[in-house]
Amino acid sequence: MSKPIITRAQFPFWHTIEVRWGDMDAMGHVNNARYFTYCEAARIALLRQLDIRGRAEGSAFGPTLVATSCEYKREVRYPATLDVGVRVTKLTERSFAMEYALFFHGTEEVAAVASSVNAWVDYTVKKAVPLPDELREVLSRYQ
Amino acid sequence: MSKPIITRAQFPFWHTIEVRWGDMDAMGHVNNARYFTYCEAARIALLRQLDIRGRAEGSAFGPTLVATSCEYKREVRYPATLDVGVRVTKLTERSFAMEYALFFHGTEEVAAVASSVNAWVDYTVKKAVPLPDELREVLSRYQ
Amino acid sequence: MSKPIITRAQFPFWHTIEVRWGDMDAMGHVNNARYFTYCEAARIALLRQLDIRGRAEGSAFGPTLVATSCEYKREVRYPATLDVGVRVTKLTERSFAMEYALFFHGTEEVAAVASSVNAWVDYTVKKAVPLPDELREVLSRYQ
Amino acid sequence: MSKPIITRAQFPFWHTIEVRWGDMDAMGHVNNARYFTYCEAARIALLRQLDIRGRAEGSAFGPTLVATSCEYKREVRYPATLDVGVRVTKLTERSFAMEYALFFHGTEEVAAVASSVNAWVDYTVKKAVPLPDELREVLSRYQ
Numbered sequence: 001m002s003k004p005i006i007t008r009a010q011f012p013f014w015h016t017i018e019v020r021w022g023d024m025d026a027m028g029h030v031n032n033a034r035y036f037t038y039c040e041a042a043r044i045a046l047l048r049q050l051d052i053r054g055r056a057e058g059s060a061f062g063p064t065l066v067a068t069s070c071e072y073k074r075e076v077r078y079p080a081t082l083d084v085g086v087r088v089t090k091l092t093e094r095s096f097a098m099e100y101a102l103f104f105h106g107t108e109e110v111a112a113v114a115s116s117v118n119a120w121v122d123y124t125v126k127k128a129v130p131l132p133d134e135l136r137e138v139l140s141r142y143q
Numbered sequence: 144m145s146k147p148i149i150t151r152a153q154f155p156f157w158h159t160i161e162v163r164w165g166d167m168d169a170m171g172h173v174n175n176a177r178y179f180t181y182c183e184a185a186r187i188a189l190l191r192q193l194d195i196r197g198r199a200e201g202s203a204f205g206p207t208l209v210a211t212s213c214e215y216k217r218e219v220r221y222p223a224t225l226d227v228g229v230r231v232t233k234l235t236e237r238s239f240a241m242e243y244a245l246f247f248h249g250t251e252e253v254a255a256v257a258s259s260v261n262a263w264v265d266y267t268v269k270k271a272v273p274l275p276d277e278l279r280e281v282l283s284r285y286q
Numbered sequence: 287m288s289k290p291i292i293t294r295a296q297f298p299f300w301h302t303i304e305v306r307w308g309d310m311d312a313m314g315h316v317n318n319a320r321y322f323t324y325c326e327a328a329r330i331a332l333l334r335q336l337d338i339r340g341r342a343e344g345s346a347f348g349p350t351l352v353a354t355s356c357e358y359k360r361e362v363r364y365p366a367t368l369d370v371g372v373r374v375t376k377l378t379e380r381s382f383a384m385e386y387a388l389f390f391h392g393t394e395e396v397a398a399v400a401s402s403v404n405a406w407v408d409y410t411v412k413k414a415v416p417l418p419d420e421l422r423e424v425l426s427r428y429q
Numbered sequence: 430m431s432k433p434i435i436t437r438a439q440f441p442f443w444h445t446i447e448v449r450w451g452d453m454d455a456m457g458h459v460n461n462a463r464y465f466t467y468c469e470a471a472r473i474a475l476l477r478q479l480d481i482r483g484r485a486e487g488s489a490f491g492p493t494l495v496a497t498s499c500e501y502k503r504e505v506r507y508p509a510t511l512d513v514g515v516r517v518t519k520l521t522e523r524s525f526a527m528e529y530a531l532f533f534h535g536t537e538e539v540a541a542v543a544s545s546v547n548a549w550v551d552y553t554v555k556k557a558v559p560l561p562d563e564l565r566e567v568l569s570r571y572q
Contacts, residue, residue, distance in 0.1 A: 168451060
């Protein structure tokens with residue numbers, strides 16, 4: 001009944017986040033919304049490595065977020081560095097899902113686990129379209 | 144098999160969000176993380192109405208977020224006003240869950256649906272403790 | 287030698303800001319950077335009223351910030367509403383300067399006074415160009 | 430009459446900022462308010478090195494911002510790394526001023542120059558008080 005243990009070995013891609021003092025809120029810890037900014041940074045770093053660009057960079061086709069979630073396990077306070085592990089968890093005809101684990105730098109302690117689903121979108125008509133085969137192939141390597 | 148339709152009548156508490164130009168990101172729409180800031184604003188407005196304060200205001204006991212999620216239905220671009228409906232969806236011994244629907248102001252069009260789970264925490268020892276009966280009672284009225 | 291008193295009567299344009307809980311930082315008050323987001327919201331509201339759009343909306347010419355400043359007079363804590371008064375303080379050949387006064391809602395108490403300088407830019411070549419006469423005329427009415 | 434050239438050699442303290450994708454706004458570049466978050470990160474890194482803590486960390490005395498400013502020289506777009514140089518420019522009886530230069534990583538190109546003034550405050554009574562001698566001495570080494 002216990003949850004599966006999350007380990008670094010499960011994640012093929014890593015992005016480091018330096019927590020900024022201003023990421024904290026009036027509770028004196030990193031604000032809940034900021035975790036999504038951290039995951040976004042990690043996701044975009046991975047997509048760029050795969051040469052996948054979005055509407056902000058002039059692409060006609062690209063990813064659009066349709067869902068996100070986060071489970072907060074440990075408070076994070078400045079100063080802190082987080083190692084964000086990313087893996088692809090699901091590939092459908094028109095979308096890909098990712099999971100993120102935010103580890104305290106250099107430890108096995110998990111601050112949060114998060115997820116995202118991106119549709120693959122034709123920005124001109126704002127409709128989800130099938131993932132190109134080469135993209136599906138390249139993403140599958142990060143499962 | 145279709146998803147249940149979300150209507151305003153399902154939500155007992157409302158909070159209005161004026162979208163700021165700076166809420167948009169390089170995609171030219173409201174950034175995914177900002178929706179959690181909007182829900183946080185609505186949640187705290189409700190909690191304050193119920194006279195529930197958190198650590199930031201010196202309380203020894205109070206809510207701490209343990210999970211959040213959001214489904215993005217429609218892009219939001221400045222200028223826009225959102226009506227955020229809030230309802231309590233679950234009360235457990237030591238936590239309460241809420242659902243949020245972000246409607247475009249004065250319409251039945253839903254921009255996003257989100258959720259949160261808060262543990263009830265003894266901030267001194269950083270442990271979840273049972274929800275006080277009167278809090279459980281008052282939250283149950285928002286179901 | 288005392289500073290001139292700032293009054294509401296000095297400002298021809300007004301924009302209301304609802305402070306969000308998430309605007310506060312670990313000091314338990316509105317973060318210093320957020321004041322610039324508030325002024326940006328007020329500035330863009332005024333520019334839109336004057337039908338001036340920027341690069342984000344597809345204009346070939348428009349404003350670009352070259353300088354900002356803020357003097358913090360009073361702490362702002364959630365919950366709070368701020369009335370941001372805006373006036374044009376200077377028009378040069380290729381730029382316009384604005385001053386902002388952030389009043390606590392419905393009072394004469396000033397939370398902060400801020401300023402901005404915008405160059406008028408040809409976005410294609412990223413160079414400042416002369417302000418069109420009609421824009422200069424319309425901005426001069428807000429002095 | 431030309432402005433003095435800003436060089437790295439003028440700055441005794443350095444802090445590195447990794448620009449996050451989410452720091453960009455709808456103009457497709459780093460938002461003007463974010464520069465103050467970058468300077469805040471650099472300032473707090475320096476203050477921590479000097480063992481100066483603020484109200485967020487339980488100190489009874491500490492710094493409070495009274496003024497900030499920024500001149501934007503070059504657009505910054507993700508991906509980018511900024512090297513923020515910091516120096517103390519003024520020490521008064523009850524305040525200290527700092528200047529920041531945001532260089533593109535590893536270059537002499539300046540993206541922005543910023544400043545801040547902090548009062549030294551007795552947080553209990555919310556009044557500026559004289560800078561302790563040892564603090565004055567330690568800050569003077571960063572001039």
